[in-house]
Amino acid sequence: MNTDTASQDNVTTWLLDADPAITWQALRDLTDASAAAVTAERARVAETGWGRRLLDLQDDGQWAGGACFPGRGWRPTGPAVGDPDGQPWVATMPTLRLLREFGIDPADRAVREAVNGVREQSTWEHAGQRFFDGEVEPCINGDTVAVGAYFGENVDGVAQRLIGEQLEDGGWNCEAENGSIRSSFHSTICVLDGLLEYERAGGQVPVADARRRGEEYLLTRGLFRRASTGEVVDGDWLQFSFPTHWHYDVLRGLDYFRTVGGTPDPRLAEAVEHVRSKRRPDGTWALENTHPGLVHFELEDGDGKPSRWNTLRAKRVLRWYDAARPA
Incomplete structure (x- = not known):
């Protein structure tokens, strides 16, 4: 060897x-x-470890008393940690998003009970909409479609809304309601994640064409460059986070295309080589850009340390790319 x-x-x-x-x-x-x-190993996610801990933190059909943000007057009763000055990541949406990242089995009885509670009791801060009816911002609605489709909820109406909000350049932007006509990488990757999950779950709204237009938006830019000048849009996108929450970075973009599967588009090559270059001498990838905020509990040892999540995601991206690209 x-x-x-x-x-x-x-x-x-x-x-x-x-x-x-x-x-x-x-x-x-x-x-x-x-x-x-x-x-067999997947079944354990709902039974022990991080998945079980998150399920146990639900209270009255929600986490932290709110859909996107903690409810008024909420105080952690457990070991919530993190930067209190950042965005809190402990409410219902970020928690469901994390359970999906964990790959928890949607058919597990405890998971079904938790999701049923969200459907019946959680409403959005914006205008009191029921959780799986969606909100108003495409990034939030992309996540709603992703978690809704993953957990077997009806999110047809939210998917239809997203199709109608796609911008001319192929992507989405939460600032479109304020007049923006240019798409956002952040909003676009959230919507793409949702549309892909929805399509694979057999959703009734045709989303494939919109999804491919959104993919083209990212591919035209090599996943991290400006279409106009070729410059790097944001240096933070070349660092890898977990959880990514609603944020974009190159590894998140590549893991999305790995999930889509098939032969890798040649325009992914530069982004892939960037991921390859970040491999440390010990074969791991580091956690680099933790998004500040309150979390239920830590999943990693901190920025600059070896990251199991980033290593898993980087290795599977490279495995797919190296096996599937044309000779």
Whole structure:
């Protein structure tokens, strides 16, 4: 066994020695584990570790007493940590978004009970809309479609709204209601995540054409450059975060295209090589740009330290790209 192969094997072992939310995805995406083994490990996400902890933090059909933000007067009763001056990531939407990232089984009884509670009791801060009826901003509605479709809820109306809000350049922008005619990478990736999840869940609204136009918006820009000048749009997008929340970065964009599958578009090449260049000598990728705010509990050891989440995502992106690109 050569040194590089040994290093890769050690990293995979490190990923498999983690919370079930990571372990089951590492089994599925990085090994030749049987479907039965993957399914068994995935079932553990709702039973133990981070997934179970998040489910246990729900109260009265919501998390932190609100849909997007903590409810008035809410105070953490558990070990909530993080930057209190940042955006709080403990309410219902960021928590459901994280449970989806964990790959928790939507059919699990405890998960169904939690989602039923959200449907019946959670409403948006904007105007009191029911949670799965969506809000007004495309980025929030993209997330609503993503979590709704993933957990088996009817989000047809929100998907239809997003189709009608697609901008001329192919993407979406939460500032469109204020007159913006240029799309946002942040809003666009949230909507694309949602439309892909919705399409794969068998949603009734035709979204494939809009999704491909949105993908073209990102591909035309190489995932991180301005279409007009070729300059890097935002240096932060070249650093990798987890959770990403509503934020965009290159690794999030590439993991989306990996999920789409098929032969990689040649315009992904520069972004892929950037991910490859960030691999550390020990074979891991670091956590680099944590988005500040209150969280239920920490998932990583902090910026600059090896990140299981970023390592998992980077390795599976490279595995897909290297195996699927034309010779």
